[in-house]
Amino acid sequence: MMRDNRAEKFIKSITDRRIESKVKFPGEEDLSGAATALLRLQDTYKLDSYDLSNGIILGKKVGHKLTAHDTFEVGRAAYNQKDYYHTLTWMQVALNKLENENPRTIEEEEILEYLAYALYQQGNIRRALAMTKKLAKIAPNHPRAKGNVKWYEDMLEGKEKEGELPPIVNKRIEDDGIVERDAYEALCRGEIPPIDPKEEKKLYCYLKRDRPFLKLAPIKVEILRYEPLVVLFKQIISDYESEMVQELAAPKLKRATVQNAFTGELETASYRISKSAWLKGAEHPVVDRINKRVGDMTNLNQETSEELQVANYGLGGHYDPHFDFARKEEVNAFKKLATGNRIATVLFYMEVPEWGGATVFNQLGTAVFPSKNDALFWYNLYRSGEGDLRTRHAACPVLMGVKWVIFRLGSKIVRRIEGIKQMDPRTGPRIYETMRFG
Ligand SMILES: O=C(O)CCC(=O)C(=O)O
Ligand SMILES: [Fe+2]
Numbered sequence: 001m002m003r004d005n006r007a008e009k010f011i012k013s014i015t016d017r018r019i020e021s022k023v024k025f026p027g028e029e030d031l032s033g034a035a036t037a038l039l040r041l042q043d044t045y046k047l048d049s050y051d052l053s054n055g056i057i058l059g060k061k062v063g064h065k066l067t068a069h070d071t072f073e074v075g076r077a078a079y080n081q082k083d084y085y086h087t088l089t090w091m092q093v094a095l096n097k098l099e100n101e102n103p104r105t106i107e108e109e110e111i112l113e114y115l116a117y118a119l120y121q122q123g124n125i126r127r128a129l130a131m132t133k134k135l136a137k138i139a140p141n142h143p144r145a146k147g148n149v150k151w152y153e154d155m156l157e158g159k160e161k162e163g164e165l166p167p168i169v170n171k172r173i174e175d176d177g178i179v180e181r182d183a184y185e186a187l188c189r190g191e192i193p194p195i196d197p198k199e200e201k202k203l204y205c206y207l208k209r210d211r212p213f214l215k216l217a218p219i220k221v222e223i224l225r226y227e228p229l230v231v232l233f234k235q236i237i238s239d240y241e242s243e244m245v246q247e248l249a250a251p252k253l254k255r256a257t258v259q260n261a262f263t264g265e266l267e268t269a270s271y272r273i274s275k276s277a278w279l280k281g282a283e284h285p286v287v288d289r290i291n292k293r294v295g296d297m298t299n300l301n302q303e304t305s306e307e308l309q310v311a312n313y314g315l316g317g318h319y320d321p322h323f324d325f326a327r328k329e330e331v332n333a334f335k336k337l338a339t340g341n342r343i344a345t346v347l348f349y350m351e352v353p354e355w356g357g358a359t360v361f362n363q364l365g366t367a368v369f370p371s372k373n374d375a376l377f378w379y380n381l382y383r384s385g386e387g388d389l390r391t392r393h394a395a396c397p398v399l400m401g402v403k404w405v406i407f408r409l410g411s412k413i414v415r416r417i418e419g420i421k422q423m424d425p426r427t428g429p430r431i432y433e434t435m436r437f438g
Pocket of ligand 2: 322323324393
């Protein structure tokens with residue numbers, strides 16, 4: 001038994017599978033992606049770099065400590081994205097950690113060079129110079145240190161004063177493409193703007209019994225807001241159904257893609273990090289049952305709904321603010337959807353994270369913290385078929401645990417049999433004819 005090397009068999013099996021492309025080893029993108037996820041979590045939930053590198057989240061010890069080298073890698077990922085704000089904080093923590101490390105996991109000079117450059121980029125030239133001088137001292141043969149000292153000195157034009165260095169300035173970049181970032185992140189943290197008490201009074205819960213099946217099994221509905229309407233269906237799937245859906249979806253999960261608005265192509269993007277899979281009604285009775293239930297929940301004809309989509313978000317998984325409907329200017333948008341634009345979204349929370357992962361409507365100041373086995377519903381389009389820009393929403397990054405959702409998007413040729421009579425003040429009890437949009 002001692003001669004039997006089990007690792008060899010394991011390695012062979014992994015190697016074979018790798019040749020068949022079934023197993024992929026982590027590469028540069030995985031490392032930078034993991035680091036970016038940490039930075040995203042840090043910003044959204046206002047986490048301290050030092051705590052985070054010690055596995056402490058919001059005061060609780062939850063993870064492993066990072067070494068100075070790990071910490072350096074996070075800083076380097078930030079540097080590669082020209083994010084000098086985070087480069088600076090993480091390189092400082094790396095340096096700090098290195099002092100207490102024995103044996104050391106990284107050379108001090110490596111950290112110093114990045115740190116000096118980040119200090120310079122953030123407007124701390126005197127400190128960048130001091131740091132580079134230190135680098136030149138400990139590594140006299142460093143290929144760039146001496147040149148950089150001169151460069152910084154020239155920049156200061158002899159204005160380099162003796163004595164105390166000014167305090168470090170380190171401002172987060174303002175323009176990173178997400179205009180609504182601050183409001184969005186505040187919502188993710190649960191900092192929700194107060195609701196007008198008059199509006200709040202109009203919100204209520206009721207049992208939905210307006211279809212024959214629901215006479216026997218009424219659905220619990222909670223109205224979360226109006227204009228645009230957002231409701232929560234309580235305890236609408238069972239643990240068994242949720243487990244079954246996860247089991248069916250797990251082998252099919254693939255990295256989620258987004259549609260490039262200019263080219264119409266599907267591609268991966270850092271603003272949407274999750275894995276997803278599609279499930280057909282014919283695949284399992286549970287899927288079929290959930291599809292039918294969406295009809296009972298929403299009173300929307302399900303014939304032109306998209307298949308169920310299952311999404312799994314891991315740590316740091318998220319989806320930046322977006323619309324579920326396609327805008328007219330988007331290339332191929334309607335072609336891909338086949339049946340037309342997406343009138344409504346239903347989002348089931350199968351598995352909820354311990355922290356983070358809220359669904360937030362950043363224009364509306366509404367945040368929904370997932371509750372297991374409940375489903376969120378909203379209309380994406382006005383009755384005219386125009387996209388409702390107020391429905392811009394996002395999935396906040398998961399800070400602890402995992403999040404599993406199912407969503408179903410209803411599209412174009414929609415016969416609202418009755419509308420959601422009690423829920424939707426716009427629809428009332430009327431019966432709608434087939435509507436064609438787009
Ligand atoms: O997971 C969520 O909370 C929202 C997901 C979402 O908006 C989407 O996938 O379109
Ligand atoms: Fe969405």
